[in-house]
Amino acid sequence: MYRMEKLQNQLKTWRRDLHKRPELGWCEYQTTAYIYHVLKPLCFTLHLGNEVSSKEKMGVPSSEVDRLHFKRAEEAGIDAKLLEKMAGNQTGLVATFDTGKAGKHMAYRFDIDALPIFESNDASHLPAKEGFRSIYDGHMHACGHDGHTAIGLGLAQLIHEHRNELNGVFTLIFQPAEEGVRGAKAIVEKGWLDHADYFLAGHIMGQPLGTVVPGVASALATTKLNVTFTGKSAHAGGNPEEGRNALLAAAQATVQLHSIPPHSQGATRLNVGTFHAGSGRNIIADRAELELETRGETTELNAYMAENAKRIIRHTAEAWGVDYAIDRVGEGISAKSDPQWLEMVKRALAASNLVEEVSDRYEAIGGSEDATFMMERVQQHGGLATYLLYGSTLAEKHHHPFFDYDERVLEIAVDSLWRLTLHLQ
Incomplete structure (x- = not known):
């Protein structure tokens, strides 16, 4: 043939x-x-x-x-x-x-x-x-x-x-x-x-x-997010009150992101895969970066995870007085x-x-x-x-x-x- x-x-x-x-x-x-x-x-x-x-x-x-x-x-x-x-x-x-x-x-x-x-x-x-x-x-x-x-x-x-x-x-x-x-x-x-x-x-x-x-x-639906927290650096010993700690904001967000409740309608996933922050032991970190993904058994379940992730990131940034930016770098339905x-x-x-x-x-x-x-x-x-x-x-x-x-x-x-x-x- x-x-x-x-x-x-x-x-x-x-x-x-x-x-x-x-x-x-x-x-x-x-x-x-x-x-x-x-x-x-x-x-x-x-x-x-x-x-x-x-x-x-x-x-x-x-x-x-x-x-x-x-x-x-x-x-x-x-x-x-x-x-x-x-x-x-x-x-x-x-x-x-x-x-x-x-x-x-x-x-x-x-x-x-x-x-x-x-x-x-x-x-x-x-x-x-x-x-x-x-x-x-x-x-x-x-x-x-x-x-x-x-x-x-x-x-x-x-x-x-x-x-x-x-x-x-x-x-x-x-x-x-x-x-x-x-x-x-x-x-x-x-x-x-x-x-x-x-x-x-x-x-x-x-x-x-x-x-x-x-x-x-x-196939699992997914959203890939890059997150940047931007604060203000300061001397950790001399004037720590003047800083806005992006590292701690990112750390708290990381823990809370992994606490999103599972959904009754099917499987869901979230993973923070990378965390980069700080420039020295005596410097309040003014920048922190996370790479994370959400997944869901359906497009709707993934949307549930992604929207909750964005909500946590937003509120964590507000609580620590830092700015944040979310960049969607990948998506699958x-x-x-x-x-x-x-x-x-x-x-x-x-x-x-x-x-x-x-x-x-x-x-x-x-x-x-x-x-x-x-x-x-x-x-x-x-x-x-x-x-x-x-x-x-x-x-x-x-x-x-x-x-x-x-x-x-x-x-x-x-x-x-x-x-x-x-x-x-």
Whole structure:
């Protein structure tokens, strides 16, 4: 039916090339250029720069972080014209192909960013052992997005090779800044999903190799907040009464934030992940910074947590006489796969010699995903959306310095997406 055998080694090569050069969200300059050069000879129209996302981006990194990644891209020899189009955090790519024949509009999403994690260099870690460990210490593909990108490139190759046999329109979204749920909403606001009949995203997960879960029962909604308390510094011994202590305001807020009552309608979460304050032992701290997140089983439950968190921050600041600022740097809503996918996936993958089992139920994922914004937009316009899970044994769990997966999952995922594509024609 198609040349999966020839794609096997190519998928591994793409994955390993990408794994070596991880980039944080909104800074995926080398990654986007890599995708561009792989897709350029194919049948797709490639959209870059400000064509991909709206201006309303969440969680854009500091200029210092951006300069670091941009400089790395320059040093790697990325084409200056490509870099110019992407400058200012305009990363990511959308590839479109219109067959010119009546048919469905199919949209797919593949996330491309990495994490601020120091990858293990232990000899037992396969990327270290086989020479494709991250060359940038402190940054790592520890969530499988290198594989997701390779899966997208593999699907694009099959669409190109069989372009004369296909109908309808195809949109492949290579999304920046999934980590921290920052990137999808800006792409949705650009209109890329407004006319899609089918939407598919997916993730490599810790399940038996060859297992495909046809959809998600739920994903936690979430809000990511950065909070700054601003007071007034003073000498802690000489004139402490003149100070306004931002550190103590932040400390009290941290404790109180973790006391928000659970909700009777479902699971809720809150975590203050970082706390930075103070400049010396004898100085009343005039600045304190928190990074925190809320989560909820539904969008409404997460809103309950987020609004209570903001209330506590506001009142704590007032009690200590300090100013505060809250910056929403990421957001994800809850979403469910449409029920029709359960049977559609089973039928489409029944003849696969790579997929060993299609689960007969959807899974709840214990985290959050901003592909939910894309799912929601497609569903709002009458289309069907799902989020597949591709099973693989994992060396360690996601976001771990030893994270790795069985690379055979790449061909299983491409095979699954391609068979679904043909089935839905």
